Amino acid sequence: MIDVSWMTGGKQGTGIDSAASLFSKTLVRNGYNVYGYREYFSNIKGMHSFFTVRISDKEINSQSSKVDLAVFPDKESVFGERNEHGEVIHDGHVKDIKPGGTLVVDKSVDVNQIGRHDIKVIQVDFDQIINNVAKKIDAKASDVMIAKNTAIVTISAYLFGIDAETLKEVLNREFSNKGENIIRMNISTVDETNERLKTLSPAVLTKLSPIKDEKKLLLEGYEASAIGKAIGGCKMQVYYPITPASDESVFLESHPELGIRVIQPESELAVIGMVTGASIAGVRASTSTSGPGFALMTETISYAGMTETPIVVIDHQRGAPATGLPTRTEQADLEFAVHQGHGDFDRIVLAPGDLEEAMEITADAFNYAEMFQLPVIVLNEKSISQVYKSVKKSYIDDLKASYRIDRGKLTDKAGYEGDFKRFKFTEDGISPRLIPGKSDHVMWIAGDEHDEYGHPYEEPSNRIKMMEKRNSKGKLILNSLDRSKKFNLYGSPEKAELLIVSWGSPKGAILDTLDERSAFLQIKLIEPLDEEIGRIIRSAKRAVCIEENIGGQLRQHIASKTGIKIENQILKYNGRIMDKDEVKDAIDRVLKGEKRVILNGY
């Protein structure tokens, strides 16, 4: 089995993302699976960002803690940086290389300071490559500087024994609409870099020869959410800029062929008002945001609960509270999402664990919103939304072919005399809904307590019935949805020594380290929580809850719904993604008796 990891880094704004993307594409083209992730500061230009890519011929769902190859064009990536107070901003990436791994640095780096004798160091003169390319294509060196990224990819491809022609095909495709000069610059960079490497003649690390596998696409997580929205029949996306959620809306706006109106009004208050208005008008409408924006939407989420209006909100969670860590990951909005909004009303909270589930769950969210007429919140995470992953094309084709749009009790006829009862009491608690202007009736909606017609009404017995109507949807939802939509169960909780309980992105690291000692329960439908969850946890010999927050929010949620307090915890709250190696180590420690393990991997 091939399983190697790679890293590059540099100053934000210099195109490190594009190096990683080009490298990933080259590998996916050769048939490999990739799992990539970027770490960056909340900054436009100048701060350090880095990118890791794990590569395998098998399914992979997470990162490794250490890499086999790191290629850095700048000194800071190697040695780290300090701020004006002498505090460490980051401590460099020398420590992130596996023993026996390879580090490629610029000629300007003093290799004696690297301080590791168990890795191989290769020096490349990046400036010379750039100057030579500039001469060859008759351009200014400063205009060619961006091609350093292509040099990084070329070096990486060389060291993994990847044919230069494959790389050139990817470059040609990537820059096909950027004009002849850009393509020439990049192709010349490949050639020039390979010339330099030939004189250095470093040995190939692991040869990543082309392998046969079914057609794969390279997706970033927010694209998965966007595809889910497109399949789900979303026609209006309203958003206010916020990291790491805006990418999804920008992607939708750059794809007008999907027919989704993208609107950017003045605030999240306006956003959620427009979404709710559009939904009342009969359109599948949605927004994507992150914690701070999600918090601002709170009053209207409560309104959507009260008025039984279908809305879909994706919260791409980031480090919180307050502005928190805008570009880092965390799973700290679960309890907020479950309880968001004043008063009692049922809602749905869903949590995908990877890109594929982000697509499926997002599409499903639109059905659930209309079937059950309530707000649906999808808890995404930066460590899903900004993960690059190879995804089988057939997965998306199959999802689209099998998905059926269900608009619930949408109607254009009342079927009885008199005014339309938008909030009619029915056996299952869901009332017929109509599209204003597309029916012989008019309808009223009020956020005040209302009668069946939607007019404000404070009479106590009506209040009781309406409260029970809105707060009995949970049961209906649990009875209506298939088990596969609520959770995934891997292995046998009765037989295993340990049951791992988790939600969201830790799924990847858990799956990649899961062995016969453990079973794994991944909860996708967070709210309402299925009673089956309680039964499964009770059936286990021992359980541990893994999540990316300090409070153990899923554990708390399970306790409040089932009365079960899971005894062991593995938590991470430094804002960085969970890698498989630290998760494996933590599970070992729990098996040895540790109750609470805090992860700190970078």
Place this chain on the structure above:
Amino acid sequence: MAISLSDLNSHEQNDWCPQCGDTGILLSVKNAIIQAGLDPKKVVDVSGIGCSSKLPNFVNVNGIHTLHGRAIPFAEGVKIANPELTVLVNAGDGDTYGIGVGHFISAGRRNVDIKLLIHDNGVYGLTKGQISPTLQENLKVKGWPEPNINSALDPLSLAILAGYTFVARTQSYNVKEQTELIVKAIQHKGLALIDILQGCPTYNPEFTSTAWFSAHTHPLPNTYDGKVKNPSDLNEVNDKKTQALKILMTETIEDKHTGLFFQWENPDTFEERMKTRGMPPPIDAEIKDSDGRSTVDLSKVMEELSV
């Protein structure tokens, strides 16, 4: 088929105070729907929170009673989703110029074709008489123990500067003028504000009584014409805006004008701007086929994500 006033009555009885100006506004809204020849089923009346915002419940058109301050974005959402609908907003001065003032200003950038009918009585009535953003500084109203410590904002000037394309003022007891202006606003293509000076006999009888309005409001002079004749002539647009602002800046509570201050039939509403992106209005998109399959075409996205 022509409709009558009684067709526009809902089964709800209004619970406003006796002599409340809102009853005049209610009548004018119904009159205007009839005179503009609207199909009630294609009218959506969006409201905020407060006495003003109970109004949609008393009209036999679609009514959405929303949250305090948020009527404008809800209304924009409805209109963008389905441009065929006539979308009215009935909300108060606290609602629109206080808690919702960000939406009020920002709406000017978009020119969504919605009609704001703002009940402006200088107080928060339903919460028992607190002072609203439009009450002049130092005035003492019956409903509040101290004179107003804040100065007032002028919604009309703000609307003109923010980009509203129809800006008018009327008062709640003048049903004839109100009706005419609401009809004009409905017929206007673009975002309209009608600030309706509204009688609040309970909390602000001093400055909103019929007697006060008769003494202190008067129509814009006959010679005044707020309508831009040549919509593409930006000099004329600026002249008309300046003309309106000059009057508004010299007004006091003892001397207010009613009528149409400014109108510019800007060819580009937000809905029209969206059309240039080549998408049908969201409500017209067929999202599923007869088997319930999603009709969206992912081929371009799939091609782009191929390596």
